[in-house]
Amino acid sequence: MFAFDRSSDTGRAPRTAIYLRSYPFDASGMECHRRALEELAFSSGLPEPVMFLDNGLRAGDGLPSRDALLKAVAAGSVDILLVPGLYVFGLDDDEANAVKEELARHGCRLVQLPSRRGRARRDASLTPAA
Structure with a gap:
């Protein structure tokens, strides 16, 4: 599980x-x-995240919120980015990885939502045995 490290x-x-x-x-x-x-941000001790949303747009249509996000990251306004998966950056692996690498170049930590199976396993491990 992702946890925010306050030591740094x-x-x-x-x-x-x-x-x-x-x-x-x-x-x-x-x-x-x-x-x-x-919820991931809250449980990790992070402040409430700012939302960037491109709804109803294909990558080929242009993604204004993704572009605004990348500008914010480059300007140092975003340190940690939470996404459900790399597919939000593009369905093409090369395109998605290029965005991931750009975020890393600017020092932005990318955190992907654990799979439902991983979340269920984690939640079950927190439940006391009967």
């Missing part, structure tokens, strides 16, 4: 963001993913 604390709270993308348009705005990522 620079005296300020990390600036945390969430990036979500859906195609076709998701009327709920990817509510279930947003909630899971917000």
